[in-house]
């Protein structure tokens with residue numbers, strides 16, 4: 108059997124500080140795997156510049172000029188991690204048999220890439236990189252992330268625990284994933300929905316090599332909310348339950364008020380009135396907020412806007428005729 112062509116997709120946003128190291132380390136991994144004859148010589152790196160404001164794109168172009176195995180894709184502005192990744196995956200799927208996605212900061216252990224490939228060669232279509240522990244994250248990030256996963260689990264989503272976007276996908280799995288056209292993207296929620304044979308590979312997550320996290324708290328919350336509302340209508344159902352509960356309470360309160368009235372202590376009604384106004388008001392606002400969240404989602408999906416826009420591409424075509432024949436086999 109011919110060796111599979113691997114492409115490693117790396118989304119980059121303001122990553123000039125780590126680019127050099129990342130690029131070299133990943134190139135080493137690829138070259139080693141090529142030498143060991145696990146993957147084909149056409150295997151590549153694909154860096155996606157997500158509208159960086161620093162010199163990341165210049166670094167990518169430089170690396171492309173110096174090296175056979177580096178490709179680059181530049182988005183027209185910052186679209187966010189998930190969309191940058193999507194852009195890269197959609198590009199890589201055209202000329203690869205299997206595709207690995209990894210963050211530019213190399214927090215994810217690149218030594219397990221070989222294991223990814225071995226699993227792929229054994230016939231797995233999706234290989235999830237799963238963190239063993241979260242020592243390197245701050246206490247805050249660790250607890251919020253943990254809370255998020257267990258919450259998602261309660262909502263009944265098939266998330267892989269402690270798996271971020273470090274994974275391998277076969278071409279056919281990726282092709283199917285790209286058919287999920289939603290604007291609100293939560294890739295790690297979609298991949299399990301694609302199905303096919305999958306497995307986990309475990310690794311330790313390290314500190315960021317350099318630079319700082321591009322996921323501040325606000326972005327993390329937005330990401331989590333996206334994840335929840337894109338995959339589950341349970342929050343809406345929860346509101347309905349709350350509504351039932353509130354009506355029940357007000358029924359009891361009504362009976363109580365009537366009794367009080369007939370017994371002649373009417374001015375005591377003020378407290379209960381105030382409480383119920385606030386209670387119902389809060390409930391209503393919360394419910395409308397939840398529903399608004401979904402309406403907003405629908406609004407965005409209905410517009411059907413492009414999920415990303417490519418501004419520039421640096422790409423080396425190697426023996427495409429040979430590749431074409433493989434891809435359309």
Ligand code: UDP
Nearest residue numbers: 118119120157187188191210211320321322
């Ligand atoms: N990233 C991106 N666009 C963004 C934010 C981040 O492409 O708007 C990339 C970033 O360059 C990195 C990956 O997404 O390769 C993960 O970001 P980061 O490491 O900052 O997140 P964390 O690991 O702290 O969750």
Ligand code: MG
Nearest residue numbers: 210212214315
């Ligand atoms: Mg990171």
